[in-house]
Amino acid sequence: MPPPRSARRPAPRVRTFPLGDTALLAELGTRLDTALNTRAIALATALKKRRDVRQTVAGYATVTVHFDPDQTTHEALTAAIKRLAAKRPPMEEPGRLHRIPVVYAGPDLEEVAARLNLTPERVAELHAKPIYRVFLVGFVPGWAYLGPLPEELELPRRHVPRTQVPAGSVAIAGRQTGIYPLPTPGGWHLIGRTSVKAFLPDRDPPCLFRAGDRVKFFASTR
Amino acid sequence: MSVLRVVEPGLFTTVQDLGRPNAISAGVPPGGAMDRFAHRAANLLVGNAEADACLECTLNGPTLVAARSCLVAITGADFDPRVNGQAVPGWTGIFLGVGDRLTFGARRSGGRTYIALAGGVAGDRWLGSLSTYLLAARGGMHGRNLKAGDEIGVARETGGPVVSGRQLPERLRPRYTDHTLLAVAGPHIKRLDAESRRLLFGGGFKVSREADRMGYRLDGPRLATSGDELLSFGLTAGAMQVPRGGQPILLMADHQTAGGYPVVATVVNASMPVAAQLLPGDDLQFAEVTLERAGQMRLALAAALDGLRDALR
Numbered sequence: 001m002p003p004p005r006s007a008r009r010p011a012p013r014v015r016t017f018p019l020g021d022t023a024l025l026a027e028l029g030t031r032l033d034t035a036l037n038t039r040a041i042a043l044a045t046a047l048k049k050r051r052d053v054r055q056t057v058a059g060y061a062t063v064t065v066h067f068d069p070d071q072t073t074h075e076a077l078t079a080a081i082k083r084l085a086a087k088r089p090p091m092e093e094p095g096r097l098h099r100i101p102v103v104y105a106g107p108d109l110e111e112v113a114a115r116l117n118l119t120p121e122r123v124a125e126l127h128a129k130p131i132y133r134v135f136l137v138g139f140v141p142g143w144a145y146l147g148p149l150p151e152e153l154e155l156p157r158r159h160v161p162r163t164q165v166p167a168g169s170v171a172i173a174g175r176q177t178g179i180y181p182l183p184t185p186g187g188w189h190l191i192g193r194t195s196v197k198a199f200l201p202d203r204d205p206p207c208l209f210r211a212g213d214r215v216k217f218f219a220s221t222r
Numbered sequence: 223m224s225v226l227r228v229v230e231p232g233l234f235t236t237v238q239d240l241g242r243p244n245a246i247s248a249g250v251p252p253g254g255a256m257d258r259f260a261h262r263a264a265n266l267l268v269g270n271a272e273a274d275a276c277l278e279c280t281l282n283g284p285t286l287v288a289a290r291s292c293l294v295a296i297t298g299a300d301f302d303p304r305v306n307g308q309a310v311p312g313w314t315g316i317f318l319g320v321g322d323r324l325t326f327g328a329r330r331s332g333g334r335t336y337i338a339l340a341g342g343v344a345g346d347r348w349l350g351s352l353s354t355y356l357l358a359a360r361g362g363m364h365g366r367n368l369k370a371g372d373e374i375g376v377a378r379e380t381g382g383p384v385v386s387g388r389q390l391p392e393r394l395r396p397r398y399t400d401h402t403l404l405a406v407a408g409p410h411i412k413r414l415d416a417e418s419r420r421l422l423f424g425g426g427f428k429v430s431r432e433a434d435r436m437g438y439r440l441d442g443p444r445l446a447t448s449g450d451e452l453l454s455f456g457l458t459a460g461a462m463q464v465p466r467g468g469q470p471i472l473l474m475a476d477h478q479t480a481g482g483y484p485v486v487a488t489v490v491n492a493s494m495p496v497a498a499q500l501l502p503g504d505d506l507q508f509a510e511v512t513l514e515r516a517g518q519m520r521l522a523l524a525a526a527l528d529g530l531r532d533a534l535r
Contacts, residue, residue: 064456066243206245
């Protein structure tokens with residue numbers, strides 16, 4: 001066993017799993033943790049530069065790697081991932097800061113407040129307080145998983161998801177928050193709405209947010 | 223300039239190429255043809271590049287009239303293609319003269335047929351691809367499926383003479399009638415109890431009515447998973463997600479790019495053309511394979527296309 005590294009945070013142990021014969025999932029950890037997410041984004045960026053890698057997507061604490069099976073194998077890529085993950089990630093540039101106006105009058109605001117034993121005003125205040133991190137962009141076009149949400153606002157998802165959530169809805173679930181970019185089904189609690197468009201189909205990339213960006217909500221009347 | 227006029231669009235006909243894999247980091251599905259083998263073969267049969275756009279027709283075919291002479295090829299599902307009422311072979315380059323009418327009879331096998339046009343089907347390009355993505359209303363024919371009266375153009379003039387009659391022999395086509403999808407165990411296979419794992423790779427499933435280009439919800443045995451909620455991670459076509467409730471979902475071309483349900487298995491590349499031909503009500507089962515075997519099968523399909531490519535040189 002090599003001696004432990006002197007870095008403040010030891011390099012996480014990476015595990016890889018096949019996702020079929022042309023992709024794999026590299027798991028750095030299983031916790032919602034900014035440092036793990038920073039490492040995942042750095043690893044995804046480093047892997048993307050390889051010729052045998054077609055595409056990478058950083059998750060909360062994972063990297064999904066789509067590779068060219070004519071150029072590499074699951075085993076060879078796993079070895080490369082372990083080498084890359086052992087390196088200290090480059091200092092992360094602070095992500096771009098987005099300020100998002102929110103009208104805190106969502107259809108679930110009253111119910112959320114009641115379940116949390118808070119007033120609707122206090123829910124809005126707590127939601128607008130932190131600077132959130134974009135942990136991951138995905139699910140549907142333009143969706144960004146933001147967090148961590150203050151513990152006081154933690155609620156499980158709705159039992160029965162809505163079949164249609166309007167675009168621009170600001171929602172919470174667990175320790176996460178997000179903006180619905182398109183009218184889609186959804187199981188999160190809708191506490192507000194914003195006029196900011198998170199999905200920008202005529203731009204490339206077509207998404208306002210990138211993994212690692214920061215987001216601050218503020219209460220607005222429109 | 224219009225080459226084919228759409229008289230009847232068919233139930234659900236869209237323009238598809240090989241998709242936009244680079245858009246997944248923005249949450250945009252990779253999209254593209256569901257059956258990549260049939261799509262590529264159709265293009266090669268008319269002398270196109272593999273990545274050119276074709277028409278993907280689900281459940282039944284359109285009625286198209288040639289406004290100009292052109293070369294087409296029909297691959298994938300067998301919807302009984304006809305030119306001016308006369309049956310024409312699939313997996314073969316077919317010459318259409320001005321006024322010729324391409325129609326389809328009854329569905330005989332499979333769920334999706336592909337129509338390639340020499341020069342490539344023209345369409346709107348979005349994020350590097352002509353593939354139609356309905357949710358964002360972008361790509362292909364103005365981001366929607368075809369409708370009567372649409373005019374289909376070619377992406378570029380073919381230049382040289384076109385050669386009809388090229389054919390992919392039957393033995394080189396995917397075995398669409400065998401609905402056994404080969405899969406490798408997924409990252410979260412250990413979340414299944416022993417009985418559920420046995421059912422996954424031994425039980426019979428059926429494509430439910432909730433099945434489209436995003437994915438298929440499968441009827442059949444419920445799979446019991448355990449463990450804490452997962453943090454969301456990047457997904458791939460072929461992944462088998464198991465939400466709470468235990469009804470698996472097989473992700474297809476327009477799949478969500480990230481999710482947090484356990485992935486218990488992933489259908490391998492070589493079996494995706496067969497998966498793409500399934501429709502609601504079709505029976506299917508899964509068989510576990512090694513990565514090595516999956517690689518051999520992928521190469522065998524690639525060799526079939528290589529043969530076609532070489533024959534056309």
